[in-house]
Amino acid sequence: MKSGFIGIAGRPNVGKSTLMNAMLGEKIAITSAKPQTTLNRIKGIYTDLEHGDGEGLQMIFLDTPGIHKPHNKLGSAINETAINTLSGVDVILLIVDGTMEFGKGDESIIRILRDAEAPKLLAINKMDLMSPEQYLALYNRYEETGLFDDIYGVSALRGDNVEELRERLAGYMEDGPMYYPEDIATDDPVRFICSEIIREKLMNYLEDEVPHGVFVEIESFKEPEEPGRATEIGAVIYCEKKSHKGIIIGRGGNKLKGVGKAARLEIEELLGCKVFLSLFVKVKEGWRDSERTIKNWGYKDE
Numbered sequence: 001m002k003s004g005f006i007g008i009a010g011r012p013n014v015g016k017s018t019l020m021n022a023m024l025g026e027k028i029a030i031t032s033a034k035p036q037t038t039l040n041r042i043k044g045i046y047t048d049l050e051h052g053d054g055e056g057l058q059m060i061f062l063d064t065p066g067i068h069k070p071h072n073k074l075g076s077a078i079n080e081t082a083i084n085t086l087s088g089v090d091v092i093l094l095i096v097d098g099t100m101e102f103g104k105g106d107e108s109i110i111r112i113l114r115d116a117e118a119p120k121l122l123a124i125n126k127m128d129l130m131s132p133e134q135y136l137a138l139y140n141r142y143e144e145t146g147l148f149d150d151i152y153g154v155s156a157l158r159g160d161n162v163e164e165l166r167e168r169l170a171g172y173m174e175d176g177p178m179y180y181p182e183d184i185a186t187d188d189p190v191r192f193i194c195s196e197i198i199r200e201k202l203m204n205y206l207e208d209e210v211p212h213g214v215f216v217e218i219e220s221f222k223e224p225e226e227p228g229r230a231t232e233i234g235a236v237i238y239c240e241k242k243s244h245k246g247i248i249i250g251r252g253g254n255k256l257k258g259v260g261k262a263a264r265l266e267i268e269e270l271l272g273c274k275v276f277l278s279l280f281v282k283v284k285e286g287w288r289d290s291e292r293t294i295k296n297w298g299y300k301d302e
Helices: 016-024 073-088 104-114 132-143 162-170 190-205 242-249 251-271 291-296
Strands: 002-009 042-048 057-063 091-097 120-125 150-153 215-222 231-239 275-283
Touching: 002 016, 002 073, 016 042, 016 057, 016 162, 057 162, 091 104, 091 162, 120 132, 120 162, 132 150, 150 162, 190 215, 190 231, 190 251, 231 242, 242 251, 242 275, 251 275
Parallel strands: 002 057, 002 091, 091 120, 120 150, 231 275
Antiparallel strands: 042 057, 215 231
């Protein structure tokens, strides 16, 4: 068995989660057009027991939050999580958005990666939206750093070159144990996955400023005692301001109903059963600048 850990790094909203989902062949991490969708380290597990003439392969992807200039304690904490993750992996995969110009944020990540000992690959994402000249210019800019063993142009959304990149990553795996059973794609708890599904729907439904001040906590999760009955899930959506609470609920509760319906349908697909989902909205002012809160809610490494 060949196995190992891959740290996925990059700025916010470059397609890290979309690319990991594409390499796994199923949705593990939530995605959104809004930046900073991923706030926790998400684990994706790819297993192929037939790989390498039956030798077997297991790659554990660690999808990290986008590295950015923080504006609050939550931002600092998730930056710390991303950087700490890169210190303990077998290979680092940096993902950049090919439609964005190289800037100070990219320079900052390059400096961070220079201190990481693991070999590094680069994926230039959204190549389907780039001209050949744009791609070549960005390719050359990163090649000049001398950091990367290889550079791939990919489209995470369309799947272009995803299989080739996955195979290249497999080459870095070494003889080792099978860390997880072959039939699981993540070891994140079901409660956490359900909370992330709800947060994804919030990000897709809400105004630009509200989603980043939102935290979802699963307060209750009751599996049915009899076949055919629904799993009952109660979730609390915390926001930072009273005005945000009104936006989340919407006129006549329509916004919250839309979020709940979209989340329920996806959770039912995840669990393979009917779900009764109850959503409540509470205000916790300034929680993103509360050291205690971001630690209690799991955003800060111990």
